[in-house]
Amino acid sequence: MGPYDSSVSAGSSSSSGSSSSCSGKPADTIDGLLAGAGYRVRSSELRQVAQRLARLETVMVNAPTEVSHLANDAVHYNPSDLASWVDSLLSELHQPEIAPDPSTFSDLNYIAHTQAGHVLVNPMVSHRELSAGTEIEEDSGIRLVHVLMTCAESVHRGELSLAASLIEELQGLLTSVDGERGIGKVAGYFIDALSRRVFAPQGASLADSAFENAVLYHHFYEACPYLKFAHFTANQAILEAFSGHDCVHVIDFNLMHGLQWPALIQALALRPGGPPLLRLTGIGPPSPDGHDSLREIGLRLAELARSVNVRFAFRGVAASRLDDVKPWMLQVNPKEVVAVNSIMQLHKLLGSDPSRGSPIDPVLGWIRNLNPKIVMVVEQEANHNQPEFLDRFTEALHYYSTMFDSLEAYSAQLEKSLAEIYIQREICNVVCCEGLARVERHEPLVKWRDRLGGAGFTSLHLGSNAFKQASMLLALFSAEGYCVEENEGCLTLGWHSRPLIAASAWQAMPNIHSHE
Amino acid sequence: MVNLLQNGDVCMEELKEETPMFCINDNEDVLVEILRRLDGRSLGSAACVCKMWCGIARNDALWEHLCFRHVSPPPSGVRPVVMALGGYRRLYMVCVRPVLSRLGRMRVRVGGGESDLVSRVWTRQEVELSLSLFCVDYYERLLGGGGKLGDAPASSLIFLCKTVNV
Numbered sequence: 131m132g133p134y135d136s137s138v139s140a141g142s143s144s145s146s147g148s149s150s151s152c153s154g155k156p157a158d159t160i161d162g163l164l165a166g167a168g169y170r171v172r173s174s175e176l177r178q179v180a181q182r183l184a185r186l187e188t189v190m191v192n193a194p195t196e197v198s199h200l201a202n203d204a205v206h207y208n209p210s211d212l213a214s215w216v217d218s219l220l221s222e223l224h225q226p227e228i229a230p231d232p233s234t235f236s237d238l239n240y241i242a243h244t245q246a247g248h249v250l251v252n253p254m255v256s257h258r259e260l261s262a263g264t265e266i267e268e269d270s271g272i273r274l275v276h277v278l279m280t281c282a283e284s285v286h287r288g289e290l291s292l293a294a295s296l297i298e299e300l301q302g303l304l305t306s307v308d309g310e311r312g313i314g315k316v317a318g319y320f321i322d323a324l325s326r327r328v329f330a331p332q333g334a335s336l337a338d339s340a341f342e343n344a345v346l347y348h349h350f351y352e353a354c355p356y357l358k359f360a361h362f363t364a365n366q367a368i369l370e371a372f373s374g375h376d377c378v379h380v381i382d383f384n385l386m387h388g389l390q391w392p393a394l395i396q397a398l399a400l401r402p403g404g405p406p407l408l409r410l411t412g413i414g415p416p417s418p419d420g421h422d423s424l425r426e427i428g429l430r431l432a433e434l435a436r437s438v439n440v441r442f443a444f445r446g447v448a449a450s451r452l453d454d455v456k457p458w459m460l461q462v463n464p465k466e467v468v469a470v471n472s473i474m475q476l477h478k479l480l481g482s483d484p485s486r487g488s489p490i491d492p493v494l495g496w497i498r499n500l501n502p503k504i505v506m507v508v509e510q511e512a513n514h515n516q517p518e519f520l521d522r523f524t525e526a527l528h529y530y531s532t533m534f535d536s537l538e539a540y541s542a543q544l545e546k547s548l549a550e551i552y553i554q555r556e557i558c559n560v561v562c563c564e565g566l567a568r569v570e571r572h573e574p575l576v577k578w579r580d581r582l583g584g585a586g587f588t589s590l591h592l593g594s595n596a597f598k599q600a601s602m603l604l605a606l607f608s609a610e611g612y613c614v615e616e617n618e619g620c621l622t623l624g625w626h627s628r629p630l631i632a633a634s635a636w637q638a639m640p641n642i643h644s645h646e
Numbered sequence: 647m648v649n650l651l652q653n654g655d656v657c658m659e660e661l662k663e664e665t666p667m668f669c670i671n672d673n674e675d676v677l678v679e680i681l682r683r684l685d686g687r688s689l690g691s692a693a694c695v696c697k698m699w700c701g702i703a704r705n706d707a708l709w710e711h712l713c714f715r716h717v718s719p720p721p722s723g724v725r726p727v728v729m730a731l732g733g734y735r736r737l738y739m740v741c742v743r744p745v746l747s748r749l750g751r752m753r754v755r756v757g758g759g760e761s762d763l764v765s766r767v768w769t770r771q772e773v774e775l776s777l778s779l780f781c782v783d784y785y786e787r788l789l790g791g792g793g794k795l796g797d798a799p800a801s802s803l804i805f806l807c808k809t810v811n812v
Contacts, residue, residue, distance in 0.1 A: 362778070365778075389782065389785070392781045392782055392785035393782055395781070396727060396731070396780075396781035397774070399727050400721070400723060400727060430788050433788065434785055437730035437731065438726070438727045438731070439726065595771070598771055599771060599774075602749065602772065605749055606745060606748050606749070
């Protein structure tokens, strides 16, 4: 009986038989030099043990999380029997010969399996199946989602002590999946959000400074095409609406760095008949330290407009909430044609204050009273405003898993991490916050259609130019998997047939009756 | 027998009479005509030959011709805008070349039989998209440099530099 009769089957199988079948070697001599150091290793096994030690070192260097998991175990191995010590450690660290291929299973499969209840969750991982490293990864992933949903359910029912212990279990489970990608990464963010909700409800929403937000937004713009799609589609529709007009005014509900506007300015510069006079009113949060970030962005845009010979005027409106903006602040001139541009802003108005009701209705009212030629609305295509916590949680898990999936293709690590933090803030808001603090109240396109229709707007079809442009833009991205779809005149951008963001254009319905 | 020497000289071997040597470097207009017909990569290589060729090859008019010689119909009024945003050479390097190669590859895969990118005819929309992306590049450099223009491609266009994962 030799040390290789143990459960290790991966990796060592090629050399495990040699100790019993080799001939002509002094198989049972203990190496003298190592014995002096306290290690008993057979001379015939020296080479194999050395190879395995090298592999153990590689595994420990590459997977420090798994090693710390090991450090918490109370099992002790006897290192003087070096050969079996190395083998036991390698088996503990689940090191298969072939690296697991996580891309064969999308995260949604885990969720689907768990929800359908078809998978028997087996938390006891069999060490005998080491060569199927992928299977272990799958099992852990499925179990992770299962416990995550159970935890969300307990939060939903108000059983916070149960939720707290489930969160601890989840944090333990996280160590056995790859936290850098796939289900591990998404689950990590949701576990973090749940633990904020359970353990620190007061400080639940991540403190956001406007500056940080703008930086994160910029990296989100770079790492994936959702914002670019929004900007380019909106610009195309606005350009078409402005055709033939000489005095145009764009009202941007969230200026940020003004990344949307250079392309519109350039397109207006090159339009047949020459550029119009363009006024841009940018709404944004007030800057804390007296330095006027809105004005700075306005200056840069003005510089660009001047270089391409477009007459341009900028006005900044600082408001921390959109419903603080009053229409007189926008100074709309009756002779100019107005375009309202709202990229992921309207959903923030859906929360309702018991005394004042929902701010969305008065805001839609004054937008309509501006008589805009076009109102561009781009919103997340998700149902994160349901009254029941569990429904919101489940929907958010699907939505953000898909979004993280699409992000995986982007390779610049720093930008990707910052974009992920941007998404993480949204997740935290959806999961942790309630009442007026919860601003990420995403609703799907069908609901926006009803809402906008009821507020006196009719839908404008985004033409084929917008569709072609969006398709080309997508073709330029390295990841294949994005898809643009047309949905009754609106465009949606999604990942693998799950739409994630929807763009629609509206105009004020003409008043049929002359009096109410 | 005609030989093209390393320094651009063209010389005839085995001449019986005295004929003046034709040196391309003395005939800039001919050189420009030749360079006008090259594709982007060759034009870039030509710029590495010597200082004189570098100066000529960097002439924005050559790159303008390269960007739009196959565009049908040719865009009008574009030049002042492109010059203001950084010039045709930059437009080609930052936007036109990656856009053409990506979209060209898509087309070839979809089944258009053209393998020669240079002879592809641009659609108006591809031109417009390239120009818009170029404008975004200019603006981001404006933002990043605090008002001064840097040279590196702006961050949101870096995606154009990566190869397509097929």
